[in-house]
Amino acid sequence: MELTRSLVESEARDYREQEPLYPVEAEQLETLPAAFESGEYGRRDAVWVIRWYYRRFLGAYPDTKRRDAEERFWHNDFEAVRDAIAAAVDAADAATMIDALTALEAVDVPVASAFCMFIDPDAYVVVGPGVWAALREAGELSQPYPDPPSVSQYETALERCRSLADRFDCDLWTLYRALWRLSA
Template sequence: MALTPDLVEEKVQRYPEIQPLAHAEEEHLEMLPEMLAGGDYGWRDPEWIVQWYGRRFLGGMPNAERRALEDAYDDNDYEAVHAAIEAAVEADGPKEKCSHLTSLAGVDVPIASAFCQFLHPEEYVVVDERQWSTLREYGELDAAYPSPPTATDYERYLETYRAVAERCECSLWDLYRALWVLSADI
């Protein structure tokens, strides 16, 4: 089976049925880019991105692992978070953005990619094993998910993601939602 515009459109429609966080995701995709770019946010706004990364798996990520990730992020002070986000907003390209964001405690490349997604949803999307493996299952990526992925891995993944989204005539977010649904069917 191939990823086609019709398949993506069909699966996007099913996304809210299987992802209870769908409404909250939409709200954050609308409000966070402007807030983060303008620097007008509180502690909880970027913290939500870190929480979202693990909680969207709805128990698929072990609770202890998710809590450790969130606790590590909480070791950052507000000024460091603000400086890293400001630098990421201004940076060009995924490697540069990830470099600034991974300077924060508890932020690895996958979580940095989540920040990128909420900073610039029209250009970036989160990387995780579920999305990567689904792209691989559909013949879009050759290699298995690198654990952990590097910024170079993320760059390669993002190039593939953008090409598939263009071919399927959809946004990166729509492709994300379609792949999420497809991964549940694999």
Template sequence: MELSRSVVTDEAESYRESEPLFTVEDQHLDILPGMFADGEFGRRDAEWVVRWHFRRFLGAYPDAERQRREERFRENDFDRVRGVLVDLASLSLSEALDRLTALDGVDVPVASAFLQFADPESYLVVGEREWSVLHHAGELPDPYPDPPSPADYETYLDTCRALADAFDVDLVTLYRALWRLGKTLSDDHTGT
């Protein structure tokens, strides 16, 4: 698999046209950064990010695990969640990951979803699907580390930022292309 600007833009367009969560995701990418920065959001807004992280798999993620993780996140003190999300803009990546992963139900992939919705110009979500595309394209030397560490996320993020710059696209466009390419890669490996 070879990545190029045309592959990325074509796959991102395919994402817009075919992914069922595109419209609601796009709305949240527009409104959540300001809401998180200002602290003007409710519990459900924060919970939405966790739900999106798991539900974007459209049932392919084990339901019991998804429900358990969503419930664990709901058990966090909301003032604590609000404090973490409001502070994200002033934190280094390392500090942000530390603060986010200290919340119940949040590991590095879920933390990366929060980072993406807090600042989509600087961050994008990580998961096995996106990572595997970069690995198969020769952009990341190692297969997906399950679970990824903060250092793994930083490596992934640096790679994605470099690709976004090289292809002259934003990180959201790159994410959407990686998601679509990862679906194709997964379907090829499962024979569907």
């Protein structure tokens, strides 16, 4: 598959029109970055990111694993959650963000990448099996999805996404939506 600007625009538009979670995702992308930066958020806002990461698969992700991750995240002390998110907000790079977030129970690199996207959607994108597969099919990544990816593997995927967003003159959220649709 060859990624082109028109393909990215078309797939991102289809995502907006057809994906059932799009309205709430767009709303959270408008509100969570400022909330996380200011510290003006509650536990449910942080839990929303975990829920979104797993529930966006619309049943394709095993329910028991999803519920386990959500439950384990609830066991984190909320001050530890706030400290991890604050450290991620203040981080200078992806590795530092991921390291801060993965200190939390139930947060691995893919889930941390979701937090990164909702902390700074202009600079970060969530990477999971589908996005990875679409990048690989487009020749942007050479290895199959490492389950889960390491921090350095996430950084590689992130750099590929940033490069593609620059090439296609779009934001990372638009690119993510296109890659998600292409992975379906």
